[in-house]
Amino acid sequence: MSRYFLPPVNRAMTTLDRSFFQKTVKITAAHVFDPKNVGRVQKECVEDIFKGSRSVKSVVSEVDSNGKRRMLVRLKPDVKHTDLSTVGESTRNLVKGQILELIPHDLHLKYENWGYNEIAEAILPEELVNDCPSSSTRVAHIVQLNLQNKFLPYKHMLGAIILDKNPEVRTVVNKIEAVGTWSEFRTFPMELLAGSPDTQVVVNEWNCEFHFDFAKVYWNSRLANEHQRIVRMFEPGEAVADVMAGVGPFAIPAAKNRVLVWANDFNPDAFESLQKNIMINKVHGVVQPFKLEASEFIRTSVRNLYRLSRSPSAIRNPIKVYSHQYSEGVQEILRRAGKTEEEINPPPVYLRIPPFFSHFVMNNPATAASSLEGFIGAYNGLENQFFDAENLPKREFPLVHLYIFQKAGPMQYTKRHICREISRGLGYKVRPEDLEHLELVKMVGPEKGYYCASFRLPAEVMFADVPPPREEKEDLNVRHWLKWSEYDDIPPQ
Structure with missing residues (x-):
């Protein structure tokens, strides 16, 4: 993710505070005068358009200061609404043809707009950021982590973030000991980090149900x-x-x-x-x-x-x-x-x-x-x-x-x-x-x-x-x- 859109950092956080993660980024948007032309703008101005994600869309509808609804296409952060030299030729031609105009736009971001990695890296100590635990095992509604000792002080926050960012996940656990050291049956002790303690699962594999x-x-x-x-x-x-x-x-x-x-x-x-x-x-x-x-x-x-x-x-x-x-x-x-x-x-x-x-x-x-x-x-x-x-x-x-x-x-x-x-x-x-x-x-x-x-x-x-x-x-x-x-x-x- 571009540095412009990273969440605010709080490395002293000990309990996940979702309200802390808010940010406004000033960017430029293309105001498309006729909504019927939005598709044309998306096609011809593709090099200048902000690449949206699941939670941050490229095309939005908003109400202006006069109470009228308008269609906006968000543009990349290096585009300046006062400088046409920062956009490509296709966008300039559409401006000259009065298909659109470039205007300032406030992009409001909050906790829901960032993924697990962005939030986790914003709360972990700086020396741990590069090793941010991102691999896990998924079994039905359970995510199982295998956290190193250095991440244990942050385990409940990490578990809560995983739960928030994966709607289909209801339980996050951490493996405490290696497989087989605790039981001859290759099971392992686990602790609940977030969600429900329910470990009864149904897994579908190769047209079979387990x-x-x-x-x-x-x-x-x-x-x-x-x-x-x-x-x-x-x-x-x-x-x-x-x-x-x-x-x-x-x-x-x-x-x-x-x-x-x-x-x-x-x-x-x-x-x-x-x-x-x-x-x-x-x-x-x-x-x-x-x-x-x-x-x-x-x-x-x-x-x-x-x-x-x-x-x-x-x-x-x-x-x-x-x-x-x-x-x-x-x-x-x-x-x-x-x-x-x-x-x-x-x-x-x-x-x-x-x-x-x-x-x-x-x-x-x-x-x-x-x-x-x-x-x-x-x-x-x-x-x-x-x-x-x-x-x-x-x-x-x-x-x-x-x-x-x-x-x-x-x-x-x-x-x-x-x-x-x-x-x-x-x-x-x-x-x-x-x-x-x-x-x-x-x-x-x-x-x-x-x-x-x-x-x-x-x-x-x-x-x-x-x-x-x-x-x-x-x-x-x-x-x-x-x-x-x-x-x-x-x-x-």
Whole structure:
């Protein structure tokens, strides 16, 4: 914003005083004699016109000193009403043609005319202005900040400004501690800065509706594209195990794509929301919810799915999946467009339960690698389902999508570190070339990345007879099941 239009400054303010923010700026306006010519003036004098904003318009109507209403087009602050040399040729020609005249104009600005950044920078100490906190996370009606300590004395004023400048926001909170340090469920304590204490939200993502309490479960709206990227890998008719499902951002969109999903979360609040979202999105029967510790869920779900797929009841009664149901109004529009009744209300599709999961999604970057132990021996005794009599593969091994934090650096360096963590979890050496894909989902710090590593389960892990012995090492909080001589040249994280 031009310096002419910045709000007044009060760096001693401790409680937000909205009435303080008032200012009158003397500028020049073009008085258009005939309102019908306003459009012409806007078009021909574009280089001289004040570039208005949502709250400060370029064209205004006002009553003059004689009580007559007139149309004004506000001009840039460097235009002088007494000096035609300060405007362009087009404006000069319109003045000479008596289409308009240049007159002095008082532009009155108040709190409502300035945005969050302008107000915040006017109240913060000068040494903090350049670092004015402007990034935040938006979840439905909640804005969540992550304020540095130096901004905490001004937190309530900043929260109030955000609330004022975003009509759709009703709650502003500040994250007090880092994600995962306070709870094993990746929730975090927060304080209310402004607005209502209501943290119950409804989020729409990829034609799915999610209901949950933002204070009790983990949700990140910036992961919408990542959710869709993974879901697009699933084929209709496949079975997917969502090991740390949360409120269902992977599971429910997948189910709507006719994928059978077993979704698990150990957080009782997330599990409750998951159950609710399954019903709201009408994917019950396609998504089965569980509340187990992650590695236990992996071990039990593999066997249970296989047994279920072979049961006479499941064979006789495949899962009925209905397509999206249009509202009556939309149905009528489609009929008028020539769509058939079968296109408007297609018959249900019947899914048979696959014997094995094609994908495992493990989206808890803090604990997913250690939960890989659940795969050790999980398929023991089922070798004949994956190999024929000549010991040749007859079906693909499951693909695991594991989320993990790792120091960002050269990709080969990062791959080796991630493979080390995967290997510790599986008790089996996984090499960089074993990764089918490694995606940097986002940066969560200056040097810390949030990655998704996709790899096939090794046969040596799946069909292992007995999990290898493990030795806990508390200072690293990892499980050492192998000797790591090949990784000795990698500096510790």
